[in-house]
Amino acid sequence: MSASEELSSRTFGNEADLPRVPLPTLDATCRRFMEWCAPLLTADERARTEAALADFARPDGPGRKLQAALERYDASEGVHSWLDTFWPYRYLGRRDRIALNANFFFLFRESDEGQVERAAGLIAGALDYKLRLDDERVPPAVQRGRPLSMVQNKFLFSATRIPGARQDTVRSPYTDEWPGPSHARHIVVFYRGNVIRMDVLGPGGRPHALDELTAGLGTIMKAETAPEPSAGHLTTKARAEWAESRAALLAADPRNAEALDDIETALFCVCLEDFTPKNTLDACDHLLHGDSGNRWFDKAVSFIVFADGTAGVNVEHCGLDGTTILSFVDALLGTAPAVLSQRSGAKSQGLPLIEPIEFVLDEELRRDIQDAASSFAAYGAATATTTVSFDGFGSDEIKRLKMSPDAFVQMAYQLAHKRAKGFAGATYESIATRQYRNGRTEAMRVVTPEVLHFAEIMDDPGAGRTIRRDAFRAAADAHVRRAKECQAGQAPEQHLWELQLIHERRGAELGGVEPLPLFDSPGWLVMRNDYLSTSSAASANIRYFGFGSTSEQCIGIAYALLPDRFNVYLSTPRPVADAMFAFAERLREAVGELRDLLS
Structure with a gap:
């Protein structure tokens, strides 16, 4: 051109x-x-x-x-x-863990907002971006007068890496199996080991109003610590081992397939932490390899928001490079959330639908999850x-x-x-x-x-x-x-x-x-x-x-x-x-x- x-x-x-x-x-x-x-x-x-x-x-x-x-x-x-x-091959062929070894993070600029307001604002901004992307209204990136490839944007929403015995695959929209943009209306929120589905788009595809997103997150944060260990820990395992664990989850109970489907098709993850980082380095470290019970490292995009409103993103690398994520982040943080929410066509529709995503576990799966959690915590601790x-x-x-x-x-x-x-x-x-x-x-x-x-x-x-x-x-x-x-x-x-x-x-x-x-x-x-x-x-x-x-x-x-x-x-x-x-x-x-x- x-x-x-x-x-x-x-x-x-x-x-x-x-x-x-x-x-x-x-x-x-x-x-x-x-x-x-x-x-x-x-x-x-x-x-x-x-x-x-x-x-x-x-x-x-x-x-x-x-x-x-x-x-x-x-x-x-x-x-x-x-x-x-x-x-x-380069990305999906690697067999070690992707958590800490391949995923990358950005720590966002500081904000005066509290945790729930900041998280709701990020959701509202991401929904505005998604709806503009669906209609191809996100302007193409241009460098020195020449356009840049925008293909990576197709992996921002509802893309999830799926572990395989020899090579991983990706479940995402814009593919033969899932033509066109993502039709999902929900995100997955992690809080204290709980995995919760929250509908952020109403039945007609319009985003929930900003105050409703805030109220939905507030409701989620009333939850006690989850009674069962979080399956999120499994996403830290070496890929072939995680593929085995995923197969065991699917074999254990038919409801686990529904739980995985909810997570894998979700637009993105929001991980709410119940503590404030000690300092900037501590925030960075938790963005890179925090509590794996509060993450799904296979998800393309996971926003992480701490108790004081400090926020960032953890990104699965197979379909996304830093330049694409930076453009996305600039769109989210360069304009006030209320403006983005209004531009997206958000409207009041009542409290968003909130449902727990629960895995049915047997003793062997519980032990597998706990072993994965311990192993990854040690791996993170072995990183300076x-x-x-x-x-x-x-x-x-x-x-x-x-x-x-x-x-x-x-x-x-x-x-x-x-x-x-x-x-x-x-x-x-x-x-x-x-x-x-x-x-x-x-x-x-x-x-x-x-x-x-x-x-x-x-x-x-x-x-x-x-x-x-x-x-x-x-x-x-x-x-x-x-x-x-x-x-x-x-x-x-x-x-x-x-x-x-x-x-x-x-x-x-x-x-x-x-x-x-x-x-x-x-x-x-x-x-x-x-x-x-x-x-x-x-x-x-x-x-x-x-x-x-x-x-x-x-x-x-x-x-x-x-x-x-x-x-x-x-x-x-x-x-x-x-x-x-x-x-x-x-x-x-x-x-x-x-x-x-x-x-």
Whole structure:
């Protein structure tokens, strides 16, 4: 779509005209792969990787056959992107727990509202968004005059991940099984382990008035602690184990199928907590992995509201990325709830229908739920977290210093990691690619030769200010160049990963089932073994963004970089917590030092 063409104002009106994700050539990907992994390798590791890569990409080698198969797939009718099979595998194929490991959260800006008013306001805003989305009246996102894919919005309402023995599935509207928007009229409210269905749309599809939503939530909050353990705990289990537990629930009593149906078709969840967080970090931690009896981690969207009105959202990642959720949150928090309620056509219809959702449990299921609860509580306790905030310093000042804001903070992370641990480690950064049809993200690797030089020179006592500044700018420029390549779909990691997956799925059919040494090479393994896993989100309506770490030595870095401030949430396994706390201290120093260097 050229910038001069008329853009559709309908939510999904530009999807068919979006350009396809480019499929890189095998030769370009192999060249980039060596560039990306080389800075992390010894000379011997590099030689072994080059040999494995040469074997993979030789004229009659496996890489050529796999690339040809991928090209045929990309050209097939009905295929939107060569990544169409990759994305479900990447997200739905993971077999560990998604709670804490995959779901992410946003902590919303502060509000003067109490708990019930805040929760009712979020519900009213979400209903306004849903009804506008149903009619395709949510304006398409546009970046530099070009439309972005809005497909992810189809997973905001009534989408639920369903555990499977080998791979999960998604139950959602806008599918062959459930054509068009969600026709559900209810949400699920969790409070003190109670799971309660509340109708928020009347029989005619009009939202309940704001005061009725408030009254409905107030009624729910009169409930005592639930007598039975909450099935929500089961959503924290590793996926195949949760699939077994779900099958046991369904086999135990026919009423459990109805209970699951109520939860899985609900528009979204609202989790009401009966306590006030001790501080901002405590709020973030509970948004990431709070009491799992008060959550359904498989639900696409769960609003969480604490006793003092502090609020945020926990998001299941398989169909939703941060940029889509930020747009949604901005729509909810950028306008007063009363205005959104009025715009939605809400009307007085009496107290919303409220019904408990109850599972019929036997002793074995009770024990299963209690074991899942204990296991996840221990898992959460084995995760160390902290926040780092820079008030009065953000993207505006970095731009005044004539540098890319993202490059600045990524270089600060590299310098802090080098000083905290003594070396540069593999670093992942998520790069949005929604300008393409069904576009999501590209995987960027941050460590370049320029980064290594910059980190060394910053601690070289013989290097003067000018030399350090030049090294900093060179590293930042290299970062921007690589980020632009990723935005253009020219990145090696996901391409090679999908070739590996084609080999696993279709190797026999394509004439090769032998192992591929490339995917056991030092380059492939070292480049993807994260020491830092980073992702950014920017909105005045959020204070913090967060997710769990991705490996045993990894620090997860979720950062909200705003014009006037910069907030970071860090997470890591507790056995390596000291390194994370050292990194946080070094980061505070590095940001100030780099700011002064450019001033």
